[in-house]
Amino acid sequence: MTAPAGAPVLGLTGIDTFYGRAQILSGVSLEVRRGEVVALLGRNGAGKSTTIKSIIGLVRPAGGEISFEGNAIQGLEPFQISRLGLGYVPEDRRIFTGLTVAENLEVGRQPRRANAPEWNHEKLFALFPNLAAMTGRLGGLMSGGEQQMLTIARTLMGNPTTILLDEPSEGLAPVIVEQVAKTILDLKAQGLSILLSEQNLHLSTLVSDRAYIIEKGSIRYEGPMADLAENEEVRGAYLMV
Ligand SMILES: Nc1ncnc2c1ncn2[C@@H]1O[C@H](COP(=O)(O)OP(=O)(O)OP(=O)(O)O)[C@@H](O)[C@H]1O
Ligand SMILES: [Mg+2]
Secondary structure, eight states: OOSOTTSEEEEEEEEEEEETTEEEEEEEEEEEETTOEEEEEOOTTSSHHHHHHHHHTSSOOSEEEEEETTEEOTTOOHHHHHHTTEEEEOTTOOOOTTSBHHHHHHHTOOOOOTTSOOOOHHHHHHHOHHHHTTTTSBGGGSOHHHHHHHHHHHHHTTOOSEEEEEOTTTTOOHHHHHHHHHHHHHHHHTTOEEEEEESOHHHHHHHOSEEEEEETTEEEEEEEHHHHHHOHHHHHHHSOO
16 A cells, blocks of 8 residues: 555545536535545535546546645546546446457456556456356346446456446446445455445445535535434435435
8 A cells, every 4th residue: 555544545625617617516625535435425416427527537627626646636638547546437337338248347457556456357256246157248238237347347457546436326226236335345345445426325324434415516514424324404405315
C-alpha cells in the first residue's frame, strides 16, 4: 500500500459541472479513504452519474479540484485516470455484445500495480463462479445480472486500487443484488476503496461505511451509513424509501 489505511485516496473539492448552460453539480465535495466503501445516494437525476463522470474525466468540471492518490486529476483524459489505478463501472455496463466473456475481460487488462490486488481470469472466476461456466458466451447473450458481474470483472482486470461503481443494482432482481453486495464486500476485504453510486438503500446499508446524499447537484448529508439507516427524516427528505 502506498498510504496507510484510512488515508484519503479520492477527494473532490467544490466541483461545479455543467451540461451546456445547465449547472448540474454545485460545489460537490466528498472523500473516499483507503479501504472504505462510500455510498453516494440520491434520487433519479440528482447528479450521481455526473459526479462519477466528472471524476473519471468523461465530463469536465468547470470548477473545483479532484485528487486521486495525491495526483490532481481534473483535466486528464479518462484513459490517463484509469492508468493511475482508478477503475470505473458504468451505469449502462457497456459490455461488448459481439465478444465472449473471456474476450470482454481481455479488453480491461492493464499491467499490475504495486499497491493493488492483481487479477487474472482464474481469480475472477473464483469471485464470479457464474461467469466461469460461460467463458465462451457472447456478451449479448447474457442476462442483466451476468452482464453486471462481467462489467465489474472487466474493470478488475485493470488491477485498480479504487473503483467507481455507478448504480450496480439497477434493473437487477433482489437475489442478484445480494450477490453484488457480497462481491463489494469481497473487494473491500482485498483492500480496494469503493465509491458506490446507488438508489438502493438496502444494498448501500449492507456494504457502506459512510454515505453522502446528493440532491439537485449538491451534497445535503454526510455521515456514517449506520446513522443514515436510523435517520428516517433525512431518508424521507432525500431518498426513495
Ligand atoms: N448529457 C447530458 N446533457 C444534458 N443534461 C444531462 C446529461 N446527462 C444528465 N443530464 C441531466 O443532469 C442531471 C443529473 O443527471 P445524472 O445522470 O447525474 O443523475 P443520476 O443521479 O445519475 O440519476 P439516475 O439515478 O437516474 O441515474 C439530470 O437532470 C439529467 O437530466
Ligand atoms: Mg445515474
